[in-house]
Amino acid sequence: MGTTAVTVIGLGEMGRALADALLTAGHSTTVWNRSAAKADDLVARGAVRAATVEEAVLASPLTLVCLLDYDVTTALLEPAAGALRGRTLVNLTNGTPTQAREAEAWAVQRGAAYLDGGIMAIPSTVATPQAFVLYSGQKAPFDAHQATLEALGAAKYLGADAGTAALYDLALLSAMHVMFDGFFHAVAMATSNEEGTATGFTELLVPWLTNMTQVMPAFAADVDSGGEPALTQGLDVVLAGVRNMARASRDAGVRADYFEQSVADLEKQVAEGATVYTGPDVVRRLRTSG
Numbered sequence: 001m002g003t004t005a006v007t008v009i010g011l012g013e014m015g016r017a018l019a020d021a022l023l024t025a026g027h028s029t030t031v032w033n034r035s036a037a038k039a040d041d042l043v044a045r046g047a048v049r050a051a052t053v054e055e056a057v058l059a060s061p062l063t064l065v066c067l068l069d070y071d072v073t074t075a076l077l078e079p080a081a082g083a084l085r086g087r088t089l090v091n092l093t094n095g096t097p098t099q100a101r102e103a104e105a106w107a108v109q110r111g112a113a114y115l116d117g118g119i120m121a122i123p124s125t126v127a128t129p130q131a132f133v134l135y136s137g138q139k140a141p142f143d144a145h146q147a148t149l150e151a152l153g154a155a156k157y158l159g160a161d162a163g164t165a166a167l168y169d170l171a172l173l174s175a176m177h178v179m180f181d182g183f184f185h186a187v188a189m190a191t192s193n194e195e196g197t198a199t200g201f202t203e204l205l206v207p208w209l210t211n212m213t214q215v216m217p218a219f220a221a222d223v224d225s226g227g228e229p230a231l232t233q234g235l236d237v238v239l240a241g242v243r244n245m246a247r248a249s250r251d252a253g254v255r256a257d258y259f260e261q262s263v264a265d266l267e268k269q270v271a272e273g274a275t276v277y278t279g280p281d282v283v284r285r286l287r288t289s290g
């Protein structure tokens, strides 16, 4: 089967990993980066170094962009916009759903097909079975280039709204960010006395959190069903536990602001007459408190 020529604009940590994966998969790969020396290793492996963004775009029917942010992306592509006509632009730069929709409108006005993407990988896991990349926007370019995009990681198409990939990307990253905040909070608590080491504690934390993730599909089903939730817990029990987390944090000399806020929210629910903690209730309250 023939391979598609691909251009990669932006050779930071992630862009270099993407270009490397495309070369490994046998694609003719053209690259451009502001700091040209970052292309040296790729060129040594067979990539073509373009002198300008326009030259890079003209080299391939498919251009992947992976830059710092959307402002940089627009500033670099605008002078080369004429070259995009009739080609496909896949923007893998991290951004918001609104930015993704605006970028799609910008590209379509210039005659380009557009897909927005979110890379759910770190550079070292690109092109491994762990990696997946979210795409949304026009279906036709996704179908046309899916086989090529699979070289980066499993390609998951989420729908016609160009903003959906960014929305899911940031939602997934938000879960990761809060998880790591929780991890470091827990480590600060557990190492507050002389007995605890972060390493020993983490040996307990990883299986505990791994077990707890198994509950998420049931919570998700409750959120989707709109019916009587299957998973419920007494609000008084949850409140008592979170109060203790706040107290124990303070006693250990660790900031408790997240838990104090949580206690205040739970107390408000109790004062309003709620008696159970359910997935749909938590999501509803999050949606209305913004």
Ligand code: FVH
Pocket (backbone or CB within 6 Å): 010, 011, 012, 013, 014, 015, 033, 034, 035, 038, 066, 067, 068, 069, 072, 076, 092, 093, 094, 095, 119, 120, 121, 122, 123
């Ligand atoms: N690295 C990661 O683990 C994450 C994984 C998930 C996806 N993100 C997103 O990928 C985008 C790029 O991230 P990165 O890790 O490659 O970032 P850097 O290594 O810092 O490379 C940044 C590239 O952007 C270029 N650049 C920055 N400012 C300008 C500018 N004013 N004009 C032209 N290019 C610019 C930079 O060029 P240079 O500094 O090498 O000349 C790099 O090519 C990002 O959206 C992540 O959120 C990565």
